[in-house]
Amino acid sequence: AQRVTQPEKLLSVFKGAPVELKCNYSYSGSPELFWYVQYSRQRLQLLLRHISRESIKGFTADLNKGETSFHLKKPFAQEEDSAMYYCALLYNFNKFYFGSGTKLNVKP
Amino acid sequence: DVKVTQSSRYLVKRTGEKVFLECVQDMDHENMFWYRQDPGLGLRLIYFSYDVKMKEKGDIPEGYSVSREKKERFSLILESASTNQTSMYLCASSTTQQGSGNQPQHFGDGTRLSIL
Numbered sequence: 001a002q003r004v005t006q007p008e009k010l011l012s013v014f015k016g017a018p019v020e021l022k023c024n025y026s027y028s029g030s031p032e033l034f035w036y037v038q039y040s041r042q043r044l045q046l047l048l049r050h051i052s053r054e055s056i057k058g059f060t061a062d063l064n065k066g067e068t069s070f071h072l073k074k075p076f077a078q079e080e081d082s083a084m085y086y087c088a089l090l091y092n093f094n095k096f097y098f099g100s101g102t103k104l105n106v107k108p
Numbered sequence: 109d110v111k112v113t114q115s116s117r118y119l120v121k122r123t124g125e126k127v128f129l130e131c132v133q134d135m136d137h138e139n140m141f142w143y144r145q146d147p148g149l150g151l152r153l154i155y156f157s158y159d160v161k162m163k164e165k166g167d168i169p170e171g172y173s174v175s176r177e178k179k180e181r182f183s184l185i186l187e188s189a190s191t192n193q194t195s196m197y198l199c200a201s202s203t204t205q206q207g208s209g210n211q212p213q214h215f216g217d218g219t220r221l222s223i224l
Contacts, residue, residue: 006150009148034212036212043215043216043217043218044151044198044200044215045215046212046213046214049212086150086151093204094139094156094158094202094204095141095153095156095166096141096153096213097153098143098150098151098152099150100148100149100150101150101151
């Protein structure tokens, strides 16, 4: 069965510090992974997807098939990065499985 | 820009009532989804639909049903509401385009449903 694990419920860092939000997955097929973000009082929105290999708002994520991970990283956190972050796995062609989410709190 | 609209932001209903949550998208997406979002549990898929009149159960379908009579509209129905269905409900849509791979989901603002 497919699974997505985000081990940290809450991650607190100071502004300017590096941040890494962990995501591990379990899937027998070829994985397609996404990171979604939900800022306070806003709708859930796509942050980035692994096949795009892009950097959005300074965030990057690399798919590591050996470690079955898709960690989200940013070298210098900003206060506006404070939000809820969800890792998601696409499976069975058009269904998504979401992790339980990590709340990032960037302190001034 | 994709617009996914959920009919209510807040809804309060009583135990035993039949509750309808409506979702409309304007991008001709074939896939539509209903999730519930609970603290510490993330998003859990209730039902999804990949075409008009087609539906599939997600991970937690018990106590829910859905209706997709038109491509743009996907309704979630609580047949007999119970207090453990108090939650935030999110609707999403996506498309799977030929040659473009699978596209991400676009979400509505959510409906916070309270069952008293």
